[in-house]
Amino acid sequence: MAREISLAVVDGILIGGVYALMAVGLTLIFGVLDIINIAQGVLVILGAYLSYSLFTAAHIDVFVGLLVTVPAMFIVGVAIHWAFIRRLRGTERTSMTLLVTYAVALIIEGVLYKIYGANYDQINASYTNSTVHIFGIYIEYIYIYGFILAIALVVGLYALLYRTRFGRSVRATMQDETAARLVGIDVNRVAAVTFGIGIAVTAAGGMVYGATTAFNANSGYDLISRLLAIIILGGMGSIGGALGAAVFMITLESVVTVWYPTWSVAVFYAALVLVLVIRPNGFFGQRAVRAQ
Amino acid sequence: MRATLPWFSRNAIALSAVALSVGVLAACSSSGSSSSSSSSASTNNSASKTPITIGASLSLTGDFSADGTAFQKGYELWAKDVNAAGGILGRQVKLTILNDASSPNQVVTNYQTLINSDHVDLTFGPYSSLLTGPASAVASRNGYAFIEGAGGAPSVFQTPQNEADHNVFDVSLPVADQLMPLVNYIASLPASQRPKTAAYPMTDDPFADPPEQLAIQKLTALGVKNVYEKIYPEEPSQLTSAAGAVAAKNPDMVILGSTDVPTMQSFMKAFETAHYTPKWFLGESGPDQGQAFISAVGANNADGTMVPNGWYPGYNNPASQKMVSEYVAQYGGSAADINADVAEAYSVGQVMDQAIVATGGLDNAKIISYLHSGVTLTTVQGQVKFDSLGENSAAAAFIFQWQGNGTKFVQVLPAGDKASVAIIQKSPWGSS
Numbered sequence: 198m199a200r201e202i203s204l205a206v207v208d209g210i211l212i213g214g215v216y217a218l219m220a221v222g223l224t225l226i227f228g229v230l231d232i233i234n235i236a237q238g239v240l241v242i243l244g245a246y247l248s249y250s251l252f253t254a255a256h257i258d259v260f261v262g263l264l265v266t267v268p269a270m271f272i273v274g275v276a277i278h279w280a281f282i283r284r285l286r287g288t289e290r291t292s293m294t295l296l297v298t299y300a301v302a303l304i305i306e307g308v309l310y311k312i313y314g315a316n317y318d319q320i321n322a323s324y325t326n327s328t329v330h331i332f333g334i335y336i337e338y339i340y341i342y343g344f345i346l347a348i349a350l351v352v353g354l355y356a357l358l359y360r361t362r363f364g365r366s367v368r369a370t371m372q373d374e375t376a377a378r379l380v381g382i383d384v385n386r387v388a389a390v391t392f393g394i395g396i397a398v399t400a401a402g403g404m405v406y407g408a409t410t411a412f413n414a415n416s417g418y419d420l421i422s423r424l425l426a427i428i429i430l431g432g433m434g435s436i437g438g439a440l441g442a443a444v445f446m447i448t449l450e451s452v453v454t455v456w457y458p459t460w461s462v463a464v465f466y467a468a469l470v471l472v473l474v475i476r477p478n479g480f481f482g483q484r485a486v487r488a489q
Numbered sequence: 490m491r492a493t494l495p496w497f498s499r500n501a502i503a504l505s506a507v508a509l510s511v512g513v514l515a516a517c518s519s520s521g522s523s524s525s526s527s528s529s530a531s532t533n534n535s536a537s538k539t540p541i542t543i544g545a546s547l548s549l550t551g552d553f554s555a556d557g558t559a560f561q562k563g564y565e566l567w568a569k570d571v572n573a574a575g576g577i578l579g580r581q582v583k584l585t586i587l588n589d590a591s592s593p594n595q596v597v598t599n600y601q602t603l604i605n606s607d608h609v610d611l612t613f614g615p616y617s618s619l620l621t622g623p624a625s626a627v628a629s630r631n632g633y634a635f636i637e638g639a640g641g642a643p644s645v646f647q648t649p650q651n652e653a654d655h656n657v658f659d660v661s662l663p664v665a666d667q668l669m670p671l672v673n674y675i676a677s678l679p680a681s682q683r684p685k686t687a688a689y690p691m692t693d694d695p696f697a698d699p700p701e702q703l704a705i706q707k708l709t710a711l712g713v714k715n716v717y718e719k720i721y722p723e724e725p726s727q728l729t730s731a732a733g734a735v736a737a738k739n740p741d742m743v744i745l746g747s748t749d750v751p752t753m754q755s756f757m758k759a760f761e762t763a764h765y766t767p768k769w770f771l772g773e774s775g776p777d778q779g780q781a782f783i784s785a786v787g788a789n790n791a792d793g794t795m796v797p798n799g800w801y802p803g804y805n806n807p808a809s810q811k812m813v814s815e816y817v818a819q820y821g822g823s824a825a826d827i828n829a830d831v832a833e834a835y836s837v838g839q840v841m842d843q844a845i846v847a848t849g850g851l852d853n854a855k856i857i858s859y860l861h862s863g864v865t866l867t868t869v870q871g872q873v874k875f876d877s878l879g880e881n882s883a884a885a886a887f888i889f890q891w892q893g894n895g896t897k898f899v900q901v902l903p904a905g906d907k908a909s910v911a912i913i914q915k916s917p918w919g920s921s
Contacts, residue, residue, distance in 0.1 A: 315554035316781040458721030
């Protein structure tokens with residue numbers, strides 16, 4: 198039993214890293230822009246398909262391919278913001294983004310179905326099945342690389358938001374949009390770029406997801422509820438919180454699966470409710486981006 | 490004084506509600522979208538007659554989309570063949586297919602639309618037992634015969650509506666018995682050659698559980714020790730953990746209650762990671778999906794993987810071979826690429842065709858009565874004869890296996906059948 202539990206913990210931590218990669222963009226967008234991006238799951242799948250296409254058609258390594266897919270997803274993000282998000286104003290803006298991003302998800306899903314069909318695909322790079330043996334447990338390199346990538350992304354985004362002029366303008370815009378305009382910040386541009394960055398980092402999550410799990414255009418809907426739960430638990434807008442919460446939630450679920458698999462989903466969401474009762478601001482209850 | 494929650498907390502609570510709601514929606518796999526497509530062949534001398542309209546709901550998106558689209562191809566291939574041959578009773582066939590997004594709720598809405606709004610003459614079933622159950626209730630309330638090919642779980646037939654109206658007819662193999670060829674084969678082996686231990690992970694689906702329970706009962710009686718038996722939800726993040734738990738038990742045999750390719754892929758990948766190869770490995774669904782399975786798991790990994798079913802592309806039946814060649818001509822690829830769902834869907838059309846001709850019209854009551862008359866019908870899957878609850882009592886159960894490094898999908902059980910080849914042990918992952 199000890200071996201099964203240790204396996205579950207290791208699986209939980211590493212798979213949690215993959216979920217963190219998928220969630221950081223979501224928490225960034227919500228924390229900064231007050232946008233609940235329901236399309237995040239489908240965008241993860243879009244990122245997976247971009248990496249898959251580069252790998253199968255052009256034989257480009259999936260990590261090298263991020264040099265293409267990340268900028269491509271940034272452009273997609275800016276385009277979505279320009280076409281759908283920037284027009285939303287007023288007190289209903291946050292709730293309207295739910296509907297708008299859901300529509301975006303349906304559009305992207307439809308396009309992906311048209312291009313790739315309904316069959317499941319997976320990125321089968323040579324190292325996706327290679328393992329390292331540590332303390333009696335075999336670990337796939339792709340999960341280790343994914344976890345390192347998640348930490349690197351968290352550090353990079355933190356540096357971007359708190360150590361750069363652009364990051365200051367982002368936070369200033371969110372604290373007081375009018376004041377930000379008065380000091381010369383192009384608020385619309387900041388919002389578009391931030392949305393683009395949030396979607397761009399999702400390319401990394403999509404790549405690792407596609408290298409570890411079979412996916413089709415619909416697979417994003419299995420992800421979005423978990424990603425939302427993770428960013429709430431981590432503290433909305435807290436990028437490090439997303440990593441911590443993803444690891445905690447997936448590890449908890451993984452350990453419960455050892456004994457009672459059918460209860461693991463219930464425990465996942467029960468943990469969310471319980472933590473919010475005790476800590477309404479989530480695990481990392483700082484007021485995240487805008488409060489600093 | 491009432492304390493007000495800070496902005497963050499208020500939004501946290503609101504977003505929690507959203508997360509839970511979306512979770513429920515995702516669990517239902519409902520995209521809420523629907524599309525319709527129809528097919529009708531070129532006109533002929535019967536064009537002046539109104540077409541026979543047949544409605545079906547299929548999972549063109551959502552969790553079952555790979556199977557749903559294969560079913561669509563099967564239905565449309567049958568309609569094309571029938572229309573090319575002059576239709577049924579001189580009338581062309583027109584299919585109306587709605588997308589249920591793999592949702593048990595949407596499938597009910599779709600059949601209500603097809604029957605009460607579109608007023609189709611006849612109905613064909615959806616994909617999966619999970620959706621066939623609620624869909625058949627709508628057909629029953631409206632007096633429609635409900636011929637289907639992918640709703641073989643006992644729960645589909647043992648409903649109050651079907652026990653009263655007897656309107657459900659499954660042309661495929663009843664799922665509860667589908668593992669019996671494997672059980673019988675193991676029983677025929679000397680004790681020293683039987684697997685010593687077995688694991689039975691199952692998805693939380695009405696399709697997966699019944700055959701596993703029967704197999705567990707029979708194999709345990711044969712001395713095969715049950716080391717793992719758990720039902721788990723089909724969440725991507727959990728499949729790896731469930732597979733890891735199975736691998737830790739190191740059983741000789743794994744019978745996986747899978748419903749689709751991703752479940753198979755997740756278990757196979759986790760087994761490979763753990764450097765664990767079961768000597769016997771069978772998935773209830775997934776390996777029968779031809780190229781869709783191979784492209785997800787890799788041909789070498791597929792080698793030695795078994796699946797129960799009632800049909801395979803190499804089935805020695807003239808009608809089946811004709812359908813296979815037509816499929817390849819229309820959709821490309823090779824025979825091995827064809828999903829067994831195609832044959833199941835095609836068989837649904839064939840049974841309906843024979844019932845219409847025999848009853849001389851589209852009266853659903855007469856069709857129901859005819860199908861329960863004990864008549865034996867022919868399909869690309871072999872013979873069909875319905876029992877009192879609509880299960881196909883004439884269906885033969887087979888076990889198929891990927892061999893030749895994942896290049897050949899062959900029948901291996903029943904062992905005495907002339908079409909069966911020798912069963913092989915699961916080869917190590919990634920070997921060639």
